[in-house]
Amino acid sequence: xxxxxxxxxxxxxxxxxxxxxxxxxxxxxxxxxxxxxxxxxxxxxxxxxxxxxxxxxxxxxxxxxxxxxxxxxxxxxxxxxxxxxxxxxxxxxxxxxxxxxxxxxxxxxxxxxxxxxxxxxxxxxxxxxxxxxxxxxxxxxxxxxxxxxxxxxxxxxxxxxxxxxxxxxxxxxxxxxxxxxxxxxxxxxxxxxxxxxxx
Amino acid sequence: xxxxxxxxxxxxxxxxxxxxxxxxxxxxxxxxxxxxxxxxxxxxxxxxxxxxxxxxxxxxxxxxxxxxxxxxxxxxxxxxxxxxxxxxxxxxxxxxxxxxxxxxxxxxxxxxxxxxxxxxxxxxxxxxxxxxxxxxxxxxxxxxxxxxxxxxxxxxxxxxxxxxxxxxxxxxxxxxxxxxxxxxxxxxxxxxxxxxxxxxxxxxxxxxxxxxxxxxxxxxxxxxxxxxxxxxxxxxxxxxxxxxxxxxxxxxxxxxxxxxxxxxxxxxxxxxxxxxxxxxxxxxxxxxxxxxxxxxxxxxxxxxxxxxxxxxxxxxxxxxxxxxxxxxxxxxxxxxxxxxxxxxxxxxxxxxxxxxxxxxxxxxxxxxxxxxxxxxxxxxxxxxxxxxxxxxxxxxxxxxxxxxxxxxxxxxxxxxxxxxxxxxxxxxxxxxxxxxxxxxxxxxxxxxxxxxxxxxxxxxxxxxxxxxxxxxxxxxxxxxxxxxxxxxxxxxxxxxxxxxxxxxxxxxxxxxxxxxxxxxxxxxxxxxxxxxxxxxxxxxxxxxxxxxxxxxxxxxxxxxxxxxxxxxxxxxxxxxxxxxxxxxx
Numbered sequence: 058x059x060x061x062x063x064x065x066x067x068x069x070x071x072x073x074x075x076x077x078x079x080x081x082x083x084x085x086x087x088x089x090x091x092x093x094x095x096x097x098x099x100x101x102x103x104x105x106x107x108x109x110x111x112x113x114x115x116x117x118x119x120x121x122x123x124x125x126x127x128x129x130x131x132x133x134x135x136x137x138x139x140x141x142x143x144x145x146x147x148x149x150x151x152x153x154x155x156x157x158x159x160x161x162x163x164x165x166x167x168x169x170x171x172x173x174x175x176x177x178x179x180x181x182x183x184x185x186x187x188x189x190x191x192x193x194x195x196x197x198x199x200x201x202x203x204x205x206x207x208x209x210x211x212x213x214x215x216x217x218x219x220x221x222x223x224x225x226x227x228x229x230x231x232x233x234x235x236x237x238x239x240x241x242x243x244x245x246x247x248x249x250x251x252x253x254x255x256x
Numbered sequence: 257x258x259x260x261x262x263x264x265x266x267x268x269x270x271x272x273x274x275x276x277x278x279x280x281x282x283x284x285x286x287x288x289x290x291x292x293x294x295x296x297x298x299x300x301x302x303x304x305x306x307x308x309x310x311x312x313x314x315x316x317x318x319x320x321x322x323x324x325x326x327x328x329x330x331x332x333x334x335x336x337x338x339x340x341x342x343x344x345x346x347x348x349x350x351x352x353x354x355x356x357x358x359x360x361x362x363x364x365x366x367x368x369x370x371x372x373x374x375x376x377x378x379x380x381x382x383x384x385x386x387x388x389x390x391x392x393x394x395x396x397x398x399x400x401x402x403x404x405x406x407x408x409x410x411x412x413x414x415x416x417x418x419x420x421x422x423x424x425x426x427x428x429x430x431x432x433x434x435x436x437x438x439x440x441x442x443x444x445x446x447x448x449x450x451x452x453x454x455x456x457x458x459x460x461x462x463x464x465x466x467x468x469x470x471x472x473x474x475x476x477x478x479x480x481x482x483x484x485x486x487x488x489x490x491x492x493x494x495x496x497x498x499x500x501x502x503x504x505x506x507x508x509x510x511x512x513x514x515x516x517x518x519x520x521x522x523x524x525x526x527x528x529x530x531x532x533x534x535x536x537x538x539x540x541x542x543x544x545x546x547x548x549x550x551x552x553x554x555x556x557x558x559x560x561x562x563x564x565x566x567x568x569x570x571x572x573x574x575x576x577x578x579x580x581x582x583x584x585x586x587x588x589x590x591x592x593x594x595x596x597x598x599x600x601x602x603x604x605x606x607x608x609x610x611x612x613x614x615x616x617x618x619x620x621x622x623x624x625x626x627x628x629x630x631x632x633x634x635x636x637x638x639x640x641x642x643x644x645x646x647x648x649x650x651x652x653x654x655x656x657x658x659x660x661x662x663x664x665x666x667x668x669x670x671x672x673x674x675x676x677x678x679x680x681x682x683x684x685x686x687x688x689x690x691x692x693x694x695x696x697x698x699x700x701x702x703x704x705x706x707x708x709x710x711x712x713x714x715x716x717x718x719x720x721x722x723x724x725x726x727x728x729x730x731x732x733x734x735x736x737x738x739x740x741x742x743x744x745x746x747x748x749x750x751x752x753x754x755x756x757x758x759x760x761x762x763x764x765x766x767x768x769x770x771x772x773x774x775x776x777x778x779x780x781x782x783x784x785x786x787x788x789x790x791x792x793x794x795x796x797x798x799x800x801x802x803x804x805x806x807x808x809x810x811x812x813x814x815x816x817x818x819x820x821x822x823x824x825x826x827x828x829x830x831x832x833x834x835x836x837x838x839x840x841x
Contacts (some may be wrong), residue, residue, distance in 0.1 A: 058378055058381065058807060058808035059380075059387065060380065060381055060382075060459075061380070061381075061458070061459060062458050062459070066530050067457075070457060070458065072382040073458075074384065074454050074458050074459075077383075077453070077454045077457055077458065078384060078387075078450050078451075078454045080381065081449070081450045081453055081814060082450055082453065083451075083486065084484065085446055085450075085484050085485065085487070086487075086488070087486050088385055088484075088485050088488035088489055089488035089489070089491055089492055090492075091488075091489070092488060092489035092492035092493065092534055092537070093492050095489075096492065096496065096507065096530060096534070099527055099530050099533075100507070100525070100526065100527070100530075103526075103527050104525060107525070160462075180504075182504075182521070183499060183503045183504070183505045183506050184503060184504035184523060185504070185523060186523050186525065187506055187507070187523065187525040187526055188402070189505060190499065190503075190505035190506060190523075190526075191501075191507070193499075194496060194505075194507075195493065198495065202361060208334075216657075226668075
């Protein structure tokens with residue numbers, strides 16, 4: 058038994074099942090991070106003007122975060138290049154850009170690791186203040202999403218890419234979907250960066 | 257997702273004979289998964305009911321040893337068989353959690369939605385069969401976590417099913433296990449919701465336009481959107497509460513909170529109300545997750561057994577969609593007594609009054625559908641007819657609670673318990689029973705026994721009201737909810753405290769009334785009257801499939817040519833015209 062429209066697009070919607078599925082998933086992710094941003098706003102409003110003091114005390118590293126922002130934006134670029142290479146049927150270039158994307162995610166996490174350990178060295182823990190609590194909660198959840206996106210991309214760039222020879226359209230679609238997720242994860246960071254580091 | 261095609265001959269040979277594990281345990285067939293969900297849901301409904309029956313003992317006979325099982329509960333729960341208040345709290349919190357998240361939702365959405373919706377759409381399966389399987393096993397893990405939490409050293413979560421902070425942040429009981437269990441359940445719902453919506457958009461049979469969808473499918477689609485969009489904020493809140501418990505953060509803990517005479521050693525600065533907002537942002541749409549699939553089932557059963565088209569199908573569908581939207585902007589009517597400003601309460605009581613309109617439209621349309629019909633009083637129809645006034649009582653008693661001024665004296669009383677139980681117990685549960693009796697032939701190929709069905713319905717109807725109506729009376733007299741002794745230690749309960757015994761006896765009799773159902777259920781699987789493809793002479797597409805339907809559902813191509821409820825069409829030789837006709841004829 059075959060499920061229709063797993064690869065070919067539905068004639069009315071113009072989309073395959075996976076594309077609709079990933080967009081629905083992203084809407085729920087918007088609600089998840091939306092609730093966390095709402096929490097951020099509530100905590101900040103309810104801090105009786107202590108927010109700036111808590112933020113200063115946390116000593117977030119703006120240069121490192123700026124580098125991280127650049128790394129993630131670069132990874133979004135390589136993600137699109139990987140997908141575009143598949144569209145053109147260039148398996149080698151797809152793998153190159155695919156691994157570059159995964160690598161950028163890795164660099165992001167390494168920098169994040171150094172940021173976190175620097176906080177812990179100064180005895181800045183989630184329990185220290187509500188600013189640090191929401192900082193660790195949101196950046197931590199974002200980091201989990203980065204890890205998820207890296208695993209997804211690594212699968213299709215590595216073992217999953219064998220399908221290229223039997224069902225190229227399937228692979229291209231799946232990479233497009235993982236790309237949508239990856240761009241979303243980047244976009245979350247684009248919001249997190251100013252909210253925690255700059256404002 | 258499609259498997260890449262492997263052209264190996266060995267693979268083809270094994271294709272037809274799936275192992276027991278692949279066929280029944282880790283199945284990707286939506287019908288098997290639907291049955292898994294249903295059986296899990298029914299089992300947890302029974303378990304949640306047992307918890308409540310134990311609670312009802314202490315409400316009726318506070319301080320007396322629990323008969324039969326009292327000695328088995330252990331000294332940390334009921335020393336000498338007498339229930340400790342902490343244990344009562346555990347039972348209360350877990351009764352709510354289990355009934356909502358592990359009983360009704362798995363049965364109404366996971367069970368009926370999974371089994372029936374693809375068949376009604378004329379689809380071969382769900383859009384993502386493997387995600388469907390993962391969704392069920394996430395629910396199973398959540399259920400196991402919740403169940404196992406009773407055996408933790410300090411017992412299960414006992415902070416109410418709402419888990420209000422800061423109590424839930426600092427309680428020593430199984431709240432952490434509750435949160436982990438909830439994260440499993442939320443993941444399950446999320447995966448299910450994506451699957452349902454994608455299936456409805458992509459896999460409808462040719463000719464199945466949106467306005468030819470059975471009302472049940474519409475109910476499932478709107479429900480799936482609610483699950484998709486309302487559950488993530490609770491997931492966020494759950495993560496934050498988990499951090500409050502394990503990482504000592506203060507998301508929901510205010511500064512200077514005094515616990516046991518000492519100021520709590522936390523940074524503070526959090527907001528207990530934030531938890532309530534995040535929780536009710538989920539939990540109000542969740543109310544509609546509980547009721548919409550029930551309305552869908554009742555609509556199917558009523559159209560079928562009144563032998564008439566649904567009256568006002570389009571306005572019902574539009575009402576349903578409107579309900580879905582509105583359910584996201586009424587949540588704070590659960591929070592009128594938190595001292596929110598009058599501007600806020602005015603907004604939320606206005607939206608709450610508005611949201612009652614589409615519910616009334618749907619209920620009225622169902623009542624009008626009965627008008628002039630040739631009604632068949634079989635068991636599914638009795639339960640569907642029982643749903644209408646019971647849900648009506650539940651809905652109407654909700655109106656005073658939606659108005660801030662009336663809610664404030666009523667909110668912490670039994671009136672609220674009575675109100676929402678009328679909606680979900682004789683309301684939703686009756687609809688679910690109607691669904692079980694109605695679709696049982698499609699699942700097993702056999703009908704359930706009518707006599708035992710009626711023996712199930714009539715006592716259930718009587719005792720349901722015996723349990724819940726006195727709650728309204730107690731509530732109006734001011735008896736507070738969540739008291740382990742049923743309010744006996746307070747003066748105001750004086751006149752109405754005696755009702756507790758009547759309610760408890762009704763609850764235990766209600767349990768006896770379920771015995772015919774249990775016998776009927778298991779007996780009919782093997783010995784029920786054989787049903788053909790269409791035992792109820794129904795119009796919708798699921799009845800064109802064989803009973804039980806094979807993997808892939810239909811043995812003929814389906815093309816839908818008309819609307820879903822063409823009953824008693826003038827000039828037709830039968831009193832029903834199927835929605836789709838086999839393409840060959």
